[in-house]
Amino acid sequence: MINDISFDIKEGAFVGYIGPNGAGKSTTIKLLTGILHPSAGDIRVLDFNPQKDRYQYTYNIGVVFGQRSLLEYDIPVIDSFLLYRAIYELPEKDFQQRLTEFTQLLELDDLLHIPVRKLSLGQRMRCEIVASLLHKPRVIFLDEPTIGLDALSKHEIRNFLRRINQQEKVTIILTTHDMDDIEELCERIIFINVGNIIYDGPLKTLKNNYATHKDVEIVFDNPITVPPPFEPLLKSVDHNIYTFSLERRDTARLIPHLLELGNAKDVSIHEPRLEDVVKIIYSNNSL
Amino acid sequence: MKVSAVKYLVVFAIQVKNLLEYKINIYLKLIRPIIMVAAVGALWLVLFKVTGRDSIGGFTRKSFIIYLLVIRYIAVFSPGGASITEMNEEIRTGDITMRLVKPMHYMVWLFARNLPIPLVSGIAGLLMVTLLAWFFGAPVPTGWSGVLFCLSVTAAIITQYAFYQGLGILSFWIYDVFPIERFYKAVSGLLSGELIPLTIFGAAAQSILQFLPFASLAFIPGGIYVGLFPFSKAIILVVSQFIWAGFFWILVLWSYNRGLKKFEAQGG
Amino acid sequence: MEAFFKMLRILPDYVRLAIRRETEYKAGFYTYLVHQTVTLLIWLIFWRAILNRIGDFGNWDFPLMLLLTGFSTISMGLWMTFSTIWRLPREILRGDLNNYLIKPVHPFVHFVFRRLNLRSLPRILLGAGTITYGLYFYKIPWSGMSLFLAGTISVLSFLTAFLPFALICLTAFWIGRAEFLRDLFGELFVFQNYPISEFPNLFIYVFTFIFPLIFSATAPVLVLTKLTVGQSWAILALMVVIIVIQLLIFGFLWKRGLRRYESFGG
Numbered sequence: 001m002i003n004d005i006s007f008d009i010k011e012g013a014f015v016g017y018i019g020p021n022g023a024g025k026s027t028t029i030k031l032l033t034g035i036l037h038p039s040a041g042d043i044r045v046l047d048f049n050p051q052k053d054r055y056q057y058t059y060n061i062g063v064v065f066g067q068r069s070l071l072e073y074d075i076p077v078i079d080s081f082l083l084y085r086a087i088y089e090l091p092e093k094d095f096q097q098r099l100t101e102f103t104q105l106l107e108l109d110d111l112l113h114i115p116v117r118k119l120s121l122g123q124r125m126r127c128e129i130v131a132s133l134l135h136k137p138r139v140i141f142l143d144e145p146t147i148g149l150d151a152l153s154k155h156e157i158r159n160f161l162r163r164i165n166q167q168e169k170v171t172i173i174l175t176t177h178d179m180d181d182i183e184e185l186c187e188r189i190i191f192i193n194v195g196n197i198i199y200d201g202p203l204k205t206l207k208n209n210y211a212t213h214k215d216v217e218i219v220f221d222n223p224i225t226v227p228p229p230f231e232p233l234l235k236s237v238d239h240n241i242y243t244f245s246l247e248r249r250d251t252a253r254l255i256p257h258l259l260e261l262g263n264a265k266d267v268s269i270h271e272p273r274l275e276d277v278v279k280i281i282y283s284n285n286s287l
Numbered sequence: 288m289k290v291s292a293v294k295y296l297v298v299f300a301i302q303v304k305n306l307l308e309y310k311i312n313i314y315l316k317l318i319r320p321i322i323m324v325a326a327v328g329a330l331w332l333v334l335f336k337v338t339g340r341d342s343i344g345g346f347t348r349k350s351f352i353i354y355l356l357v358i359r360y361i362a363v364f365s366p367g368g369a370s371i372t373e374m375n376e377e378i379r380t381g382d383i384t385m386r387l388v389k390p391m392h393y394m395v396w397l398f399a400r401n402l403p404i405p406l407v408s409g410i411a412g413l414l415m416v417t418l419l420a421w422f423f424g425a426p427v428p429t430g431w432s433g434v435l436f437c438l439s440v441t442a443a444i445i446t447q448y449a450f451y452q453g454l455g456i457l458s459f460w461i462y463d464v465f466p467i468e469r470f471y472k473a474v475s476g477l478l479s480g481e482l483i484p485l486t487i488f489g490a491a492a493q494s495i496l497q498f499l500p501f502a503s504l505a506f507i508p509g510g511i512y513v514g515l516f517p518f519s520k521a522i523i524l525v526v527s528q529f530i531w532a533g534f535f536w537i538l539v540l541w542s543y544n545r546g547l548k549k550f551e552a553q554g555g
Numbered sequence: 556m557e558a559f560f561k562m563l564r565i566l567p568d569y570v571r572l573a574i575r576r577e578t579e580y581k582a583g584f585y586t587y588l589v590h591q592t593v594t595l596l597i598w599l600i601f602w603r604a605i606l607n608r609i610g611d612f613g614n615w616d617f618p619l620m621l622l623l624t625g626f627s628t629i630s631m632g633l634w635m636t637f638s639t640i641w642r643l644p645r646e647i648l649r650g651d652l653n654n655y656l657i658k659p660v661h662p663f664v665h666f667v668f669r670r671l672n673l674r675s676l677p678r679i680l681l682g683a684g685t686i687t688y689g690l691y692f693y694k695i696p697w698s699g700m701s702l703f704l705a706g707t708i709s710v711l712s713f714l715t716a717f718l719p720f721a722l723i724c725l726t727a728f729w730i731g732r733a734e735f736l737r738d739l740f741g742e743l744f745v746f747q748n749y750p751i752s753e754f755p756n757l758f759i760y761v762f763t764f765i766f767p768l769i770f771s772a773t774a775p776v777l778v779l780t781k782l783t784v785g786q787s788w789a790i791l792a793l794m795v796v797i798i799v800i801q802l803l804i805f806g807f808l809w810k811r812g813l814r815r816y817e818s819f820g821g
Contacts, residue, residue, distance in 0.1 A: 034656065034657070035653050035657065036819075037814070051817070054656070055659055056659070058656075058657055058659045059659045061657065065654070068651070068653065070654060072572060072576070072669070074576050074579055075576050075579055076575070079575045083568050086564070086567075086568035087565060087659065087660050087665075088658075088659065089564075115579060315739070319738060319739060322742045326742050326743055326746060329746075329754070329758065330749050333753055334609060337612060338612075343608060343609060462582070463580050463583045466586035466674075467586055470587075470590035473597055474593060474597075476597070477597045477600060477601070482597070482601055483604060483605065487605060487608055488604050
């Protein structure tokens with residue numbers, strides 16, 4: 001269920017659409033892809049009404065549902081690609097060119113002739129993404145494309161998506177629970193909860209607005225005694241590594257004082273991770 | 288190895304709970320045989336009418352319909368049908384390892400899981416048939432014949448389950464057992480007396496077919512129910528049923544162990 | 556209409572996909588072939604055993620039963636080629652139609668054609684072989700026209716049997732777990748193996764107008780062996796009218812059902 005959601009997305013943008021389970025992410029994707037009919041309101045994507053003009057519209061979009069497969073399970077991957085060539089009526093030359101390009105980028109050479117059932121999850125997802133991009137869509141909807149993947153597969157897929165977004169100026173809308181996906185890829189976040197948008201803007205602003213503290217990690221050569229005024233700031237001690245949680249506005253002012261507490265060998269300042277910011281938002285349920 | 292039945296009882300109990308969540312499965316199992324019998328029975332009723340006979344192959348109209356109903360509910364009784372697909376799926380995807388790492392015997396676990404629906408619908412179905420038979424004045428086994436019928440049904444279920452498990456176990460060697468299952472069902476449909484009672488084939492064919500394992504699945508228990516056999520012959524037939532049941536279970540357990548060894552050797 | 560022509564354009568690709576699937580499981584293909592042959596033989600044994608005991612079944616003797624079995628095998632072969640329809644209730648319930656709705660194809664056409672079951676095609680040859688055997692060895696008189704008409708009715712009978720079944724599967728849009736209805740309805744298919752013309756009028760009516768299984772085997776046998784050319788054309792015309800009505804009902808309910816699916820989003 002979603003209500004009163006309204007947003008515009010510029011062509012070529014890479015937008016993260018996030019929120020807790022049941023927030024309405026998948027519902028929005030289904031609305032935007034034309035699967036679901038809205039009970040009220042108006043949707044325009046690429047000057048199409050996804051519901052009314054679905055047939056023509058679907059030539060222009062690519063969709064990946066992380067939990068569902070676009071590929072034929074029993075037969076080699078290439079056969080599914082060939083079927084999509086026919087469905088999207090791609091000229092042979094364009095198809096071959098694109099397939100070669102993607103195969104190289106995602107290192108699929110050895111996978112094309114293997115039945116889908118024999119692929120690992122990471123390999124399959126790379127193929128799923130290719131299947132949804134072969135027809136050169138102008139907008140891509142990715143619903144949890146990295147779910148359950150190992151770090152390397154995630155990395156490869158993120159690199160690929162970034163490249164496609166930048167080179168082809170294709171608009172990408174990504175829903176995910178993996179905040180690293182968002183941090184690495186999206187310049188804009190739409191955050192929804194219980195069917196309403198609770199934040200829509202740049203990733204950086206979200207952090208600045210919400211993550212009021214930064215972690216400062218100082219390595220001393222010997223154990224130190226933290227004087228009472230600084231005690232409330234101390235977050236953790238691990239051997240001689242002391243981590244302090246400082247308010248953004250005090251960080252620059254307090255660091256010199258902290259360094260004087262002992263013989264400091266190293267200092268590092270950590271930006272809050274989106275993951276942590278999101279946790280705070282989920283637990284407070286507001287912005 | 289200490290064998291504990293409690294865990295399997297828990298599996299059974301959980302399945303009963305699941306079953307109650309999807310009561311429609313029970314209704315389907317209960318109603319489906321009636322539709323099947325209506326479809327096959329219609330042909331036989333027309334045959335009786337067209338030929339003007341009172342009895343065909345030792346069956347009257349009534350006893351024929353009751354025979355068809357009984358054998359359908361016995362088929363429902365067997366817990367194996369769904370487990371062929373389940374085993375095939377688990378073995379070919381390798382998911383069976385999830386079961387094998389648990390302290391339980393996979394076959395017993397499957398049995399406990401698959402038992403509730405057939406148990407409920409089989410018993411309910413047979414009660415329904417008995418009521419119907421009684422209402423329409425068709426023969427109903429009582430006394431020792433009743434006991435023999437119960438034994439015969441038990442042997443039928445055990446044998447049928449052995450066949451189903453055997454088909455599931457084939458998945459250790461064959462990727463897709465569905466065509467073999469279809470083949471088995473077609474052959475057993477004819478040879479078990481499910482399609483037509485074996486008496487229709489004539490005395491010579493019947494004398495051989497009734498002692499084959501397939502007859503155990505339908506013809507013998509169905510025949511005992513409608514009083515087709517003299518008591519002494521019925522005893523011999525039931526004994527033969529148990530011999531077949533024993534033989535096939537030994538075969539099933541042996542091939543399961545062989546299959547499992549092959550699976551473990553190849554790592555799935 | 557556009558979807559129809561596009562389907563024709565993509566058809567070779569769907570067939571290629573199906574062939575690919577079969578070549579992945581060659582053993583399955585051959586086992587299924589054995590199964591189909593045995594099923595055919597079982598029906599012949601069935602009729603032989605019964606007719607040996609009772610004599611002719613009304614106007615039907617064994618040679619006619621042989622033709623009946625041949626035609627029902629052809630019809631079943633065609634039907635089974637599209638047997639993926641069996642999965643429709645589950646796909647609707649699980650929201651699997653989503654994958655079809657995001658592609659520029661007709662969702663139903665894509666659903667049916669992406670899993671063509673080519674394994675069943677040999678059944679058509681088996682059926683045709685049985686008919687040829689019956690005509691030749693039992694010296695059943697026939698004409699080119701009667702064979703053409705019987706063959707046409709037999710091939711089209713696939714639709715008259717398929718569409719009502721598909722309609723039952725569509726109920727999943729409204730009732731969710733339609734497997735229950737589907738399985739019960741599926742049991743009625745056994746009637747296409749019977750000489751329905753010997754059944755009481757109620758059965759003939761039901762299997763002509765409600766669930767038209769009479770066209771699968773009974774009608775082709777009668778057209779080939781007993782009816783005049785005029786009567787045969789009349790049957791074919793009736794069949795075409797029934798198919799058109801079935802298609803209209805199916806199209807209407809598919810649209811309504813999909814609309815409902817789209818309001819829930821699968």
